[in-house]
Amino acid sequence: MSATPHPHPEDGPIAKTPRRSKRRIATEEKLIQAVGALLREGGVDALGVNAVDREAGVDKVLIYRYFDGLEGLLTRYSESVDFWPSIDEILGPDREVLADPDPQRVAGRIMANYARAIRSRPVTVQLLAWECNERNALTIAVEDVRERWATQLNEEMLRAGLPLTPQFGVLAALFTSAIHYLAIRSRSIQRFGGVDVGSDAGWDAMIETMERAFGAFYPPDTPSSPS
Amino acid sequence: MSATPHPHPEDGPIAKTPRRSKRRIATEEKLIQAVGALLREGGVDALGVNAVDREAGVDKVLIYRYFDGLEGLLTRYSESVDFWPSIDEILGPDREVLADPDPQRVAGRIMANYARAIRSRPVTVQLLAWECNERNALTIAVEDVRERWATQLNEEMLRAGLPLTPQFGVLAALFTSAIHYLAIRSRSIQRFGGVDVGSDAGWDAMIETMERAFGAFYPPDTPSSPS
DNA sequence: CAAAAAAGTCACCATGCGGTGACTTTTTCC
DNA sequence: GGAAAAAGTCACCGCATGGTGACTTTTTTG
Numbered sequence: 001m002s003a004t005p006h007p008h009p010e011d012g013p014i015a016k017t018p019r020r021s022k023r024r025i026a027t028e029e030k031l032i033q034a035v036g037a038l039l040r041e042g043g044v045d046a047l048g049v050n051a052v053d054r055e056a057g058v059d060k061v062l063i064y065r066y067f068d069g070l071e072g073l074l075t076r077y078s079e080s081v082d083f084w085p086s087i088d089e090i091l092g093p094d095r096e097v098l099a100d101p102d103p104q105r106v107a108g109r110i111m112a113n114y115a116r117a118i119r120s121r122p123v124t125v126q127l128l129a130w131e132c133n134e135r136n137a138l139t140i141a142v143e144d145v146r147e148r149w150a151t152q153l154n155e156e157m158l159r160a161g162l163p164l165t166p167q168f169g170v171l172a173a174l175f176t177s178a179i180h181y182l183a184i185r186s187r188s189i190q191r192f193g194g195v196d197v198g199s200d201a202g203w204d205a206m207i208e209t210m211e212r213a214f215g216a217f218y219p220p221d222t223p224s225s226p227s
Numbered sequence: 228m229s230a231t232p233h234p235h236p237e238d239g240p241i242a243k244t245p246r247r248s249k250r251r252i253a254t255e256e257k258l259i260q261a262v263g264a265l266l267r268e269g270g271v272d273a274l275g276v277n278a279v280d281r282e283a284g285v286d287k288v289l290i291y292r293y294f295d296g297l298e299g300l301l302t303r304y305s306e307s308v309d310f311w312p313s314i315d316e317i318l319g320p321d322r323e324v325l326a327d328p329d330p331q332r333v334a335g336r337i338m339a340n341y342a343r344a345i346r347s348r349p350v351t352v353q354l355l356a357w358e359c360n361e362r363n364a365l366t367i368a369v370e371d372v373r374e375r376w377a378t379q380l381n382e383e384m385l386r387a388g389l390p391l392t393p394q395f396g397v398l399a400a401l402f403t404s405a406i407h408y409l410a411i412r413s414r415s416i417q418r419f420g421g422v423d424v425g426s427d428a429g430w431d432a433m434i435e436t437m438e439r440a441f442g443a444f445y446p447p448d449t450p451s452s453p454s
Numbered sequence: 455c456a457a458a459a460a461a462g463t464c465a466c467c468a469t470g471c472g473g474t475g476a477c478t479t480t481t482t483c484c
Numbered sequence: 485g486g487a488a489a490a491a492g493t494c495a496c497c498g499c500a501t502g503g504t505g506a507c508t509t510t511t512t513t514g
Contacts, residue, residue: 043360044360045272045360129359129360130360131412131415132356132359132360132411132412133270133271133272133356133357133359133360135415143416150420166432167435167436167439169420169421169422170421170422170432170433170436171436171440172420173419173420173421173422173433174401174402174405174409174433174436174437175401175405176419176420177404177405177408177409177412177419177420178401178402178404178405178408180408181404181405181407181408182401182404184359185358185359185404188358188362189370192400192403192404193377193396193399193400193403193404194396194397194400195396195397195400205393205397206397206400206401208394209394209397209398209401210401212394212443212444213398213440213443213444214443215443216439216440216441216442216443217439217440
């Protein structure tokens with residue numbers, strides 16, 4: 001009682017001692033990891049303040065003290081995880097995919113790599129699904145990242161001298177959409193429109209079809225390669 | 228008032244006096260309509276027992292008495308609404324779309340009609356979005372209807388002698404997926420991958436691209452039509 | 455008209471949620 | 485060592501939810 005606070009009226013330098021850290025960092029990490037865990041197992045509606053602290057084993061009040069609420073925690077989480085594949089993962093470390101002279105094959109490979117990258121990230125798929133119904137710190141973050149990512153990818157392709165027609169872009173957007181949708185749906189259904197979305201074979205067939213479809217937009221001076 | 232319907236107590240067949248009706252039917256209708264209204268305005272998580280009765284202006288206990296809970300009410304609702312476009316809406320009342328000799332154009336028209344049909348049904352789009360995250364009476368119902376619908380459409384196309392290769396089916400599934408995804412996302416974003424998913428012009432461009440892509444799967448005896 | 459069954463109303467419960475204030479323990483710094 | 489600030493704990497609030505029992509009103513039936 002009678003604990004009169006006592007900010008000295010005269011401390012020279014600003015922000016002298018940050019007065020934080022040690023255990024706190026560990027606790028913050030626990031919270032962030034808990035978000036990932038819930039996102040992985042539970043799903044989307046399981047992610048609440050109470051659920052997160054339960055998972056992390058810490059008190060929920062810390063979520064408010066450290067992150068100023070769930071939104072802040074989600075933002076922090078979004079910065080700490082690689083939702084999105086790197087450009088390297090799509091084009092190869094040395095952009096070897098772009099080295100192929102056949103633009104149709106290039107497009108096919110990009111789609112194949114993209115589909116594989118998405119499918120191998122359950123949390124990303126979860127987020128893509130969440131995006132369909134809600135809009136919060138996490139979905140906004142993933143939107144941001146994706147936009148910058150797409151721009152960067154586009155630049156790389158332009159730099160490589162790939163003949164990018166507007167229709168090429170539209171078709172790529174359509175196939176990207178399809179990949180997102182089928183990755184989402186494949187978690188709860190096995191087939192969609194006769195295609196086996198639960199097996200690699202089904203996805204291989206889709207990729208093959210995509211590649212061939214790209215052929216409709218390039219003059220056939222390069223004969224269709226054998227599959 | 229006092230318009231006693233007066234079912235004679237002795238008419239041959241069974242089901243003497245069902246002992247129900249009148250106001251009840253009206254109340255049931257109110258509940259069902261309330262589900263639609265909530266689905267239309269609110270969204271997905273707004274749909275609970277309390278919200279429904281509030282919207283309908285009746286007591287929630289009736290949901291349990293009449294429909295045995297929310298699930299039952301959703302099932303009833305799903306039977307009372309045309310989530311899905313009719314085959315006529317896609318192929319034309321006289322299957323005129325199938326009459327076109329150019330299979331590429333047929334495919335394009337089907338996709339165009341399908342996209343328009345989906346986009347004009349906000350509740351269906353809402354349900355498609357819901358499907359991405361949950362599984363309940365409504366989403367199962369819509370899944371069922373869609374499956375039967377796809378089968379029927381396929382039969383119609385076969386009957387019309389359309390050359391349906393396996394790859395055609397895969398490409399159709401991909402474009403259908405893309406339409407679903409972009410219809411869902413267009414509620415909260417304006418552009419996707421450079422395509423304007425919020426305007427008819429954007430969708431027209433997509434349809435055009437789809438039609439042209441189908442051309443990659445048919446021998447080019449029909450020269451590509453001018454855009 | 456009167457009795458029975460249905461339709462509709464009201465009050466209530468347990469539970470889980472997001473969020474906050476006040477407390478105790480640990481760490482930091484002089 | 486000792487004081488202050490931080491980290492961490494505990495109990496609590498208001499609110500909305502899904503769900504149920506008991507009541508009153510209306511309608512149907514004899």
